[in-house]
Amino acid sequence: MENQPEIVTKALEFAQWGWDLALQWLLSPAAWSQFGLLLVAYVAAVLATRRLHPALRGLIAPAEGQEGLIATVRRFVLAFLPLLLPLLAYLFTAIGESVTATLFGSSAVIAFGKRVFLFLAARILVSEIIRDPFLKLLGRYVLIPLMAIYAVGLLDLVSDKLNESVVHLGNISFSLMSLVRGLIAGSLLFWFGRWSNDQSAAYIGKQEELRPATRTLAAKAAEVTIFGLAFLLLMNIMGISLTSLAVLGGAIGVGLGFGLQKIASNFISGVILLLEGQATVGDYVALDGGEAGTIVKMTARAAILETFDGRWIVVPNEDFIVTRVVNYSDSGSANRYDAAFSVSYDTDINRVPALIEAAVARLPFVLQDPDGPDCELRGFGDSGIDFAVEFWVNGIDDGRNKYTSQVLFAVWNALKENGIEIPYPHRVVEIKSGSLT
Incomplete structure (x- = not known):
């Protein structure tokens, strides 16, 4: 042996x-x-x-x-x-x-x-x-x-052996016992941090009197605070000097700084968005790049848009700052749309506005504030007289809300009930004497 x-x-x-x-x-x-x-x-x-x-x-x-x-x-x-x-x-x-x-x-x-x-x-x-x-x-x-x-x-014997084994990493030195203790404590701390973060986010989300942007910012601030405290407490448990860690972190930061510029820019842009509240969860937005949808989530790096057909688009926060953004909803404000139609030249056009405005006003989703339905004469076309009815709704006319389609149904029914003809293109072919070639 x-x-x-x-x-x-x-x-x-x-x-x-x-x-x-x-x-x-x-x-x-x-x-x-x-x-x-x-x-x-x-x-x-x-x-x-x-x-x-x-x-x-x-x-x-x-x-x-x-x-x-x-x-x-x-x-x-x-x-x-x-x-x-x-x-x-x-x-x-x-x-x-x-x-x-x-x-x-x-x-x-x-x-x-x-x-x-x-x-x-x-x-x-x-x-x-x-x-x-x-x-x-x-x-x-x-x-x-x-x-x-x-x-x-054997616990004391194993503890002594782990305490005697020391690992050196640059200016930082720690024993295997500190590493094991740190792994155990870190697992518990970050589990507790995740649980605390979920609880705080749920509590903040229930505060309806706050703006959605303020609630999101408060949840992010709570998350950073919880995990920051957990990290500092873990370093203290492991016995690692924060001064030595700062030196090592500074060296790593210089090396990675250039590669992380976009991440830092997106993070700061996300904080600005949450502070200003120009775009927040629930808003329907369209960007210059063609991306459009409802903001369903805002993270530290990007905003997630959901299109009307259920697809998710991940848009970096920086795009909301450096490009033009059209916000159609602004947390539920009303939006105006119009539906175009035409009537025959044989129609008494003076009757049309009142008929159409009354028919559209009866639709449950059409608002009277800031303005009720407004039927306007738009022009004289090749086949008929062109009209359009403008209406306000509290939402976006997208895949889930077919506002314009329902308005056009109401226009069609109102015109048919009152005997007003909807024109279609006519072509007159004149044949002069002689043979066709």
Whole structure:
């Protein structure tokens, strides 16, 4: 065994240590008494759980259909009832530990049992209580292995080894223990940051008295603040000096600055858009480049437009600043459209405006404010007299809102009901005497 790798030698040493410890416990009356106390503690915990579990459930569980903060907290606490058995076993074992330490001067087996009960509690927590997929993954691959190492009494040894291993990265140096601690803490911090950001965004979104642009800006500011604090707290947990990090970050920033100019420009443009409120979520806009649609989302880099046929167009925020933008809706303001039609030259055109205006005014989506329907004479065409009716609606005439089509239906029906002819092209062919060639 002398030529084996170091890791194999260490594993064999631990195996030998475990075997010696097991033999010592098997041959020791004190160890057997401690095993007996562990068994008694577990049985007592099972009996106590059978009595306490129904009582606690009835006390904590809210009434069916009850909502509100108190009901939510009670349901949250109720989810932890499966931990009752291992925690009671741990409590009873702790009582037994003080007894054995007094009688035999040793409580190693009892201490091992306590750690095993904590390991069982961790398994129940991950398998039965945690529902979030990310937290469940973190519990399965971090918490349970960590509790297993703690249960066998090797946690201090592993911690010492990780603290002794130091990694140097330029002016920054940190131990592997700091790295592991940072990975665990970072995962929890950024999960909590994401959850906090979702909650704050939902709360801000419910404040209807604020403009949509103000709500979006507040949500973005909350997001930057939450994740900024999480990053600073993570650096502090890992023990990394922010001064050294600033030097490294400055060097990286100089190298990447030129390549990130567009991203920075789009980010600043997005902040300007949110502050000025010239275009916000819900507005129907058209850009010089031909992009047109309703703004459904504004991110730090771009705005997402949805066309009337359901397609999404990603437009960089910078385009809203450096090009001309036509905002048709401005958060729900009215828009004016017109529908053209023609009547025959045999028509008494003085009757047409009143008939058409009355017919269009009866449509439910046509507004009377800022102005009602207005029928205008536009000109004298080749086949008929050209009119157009102007009308105001609270929306955009796009794929979902066929305002002009419904107005033309109303015009057609009004003209037909009043015997007014809608012309179509006529051609007069005059044949003079002689042969056609």
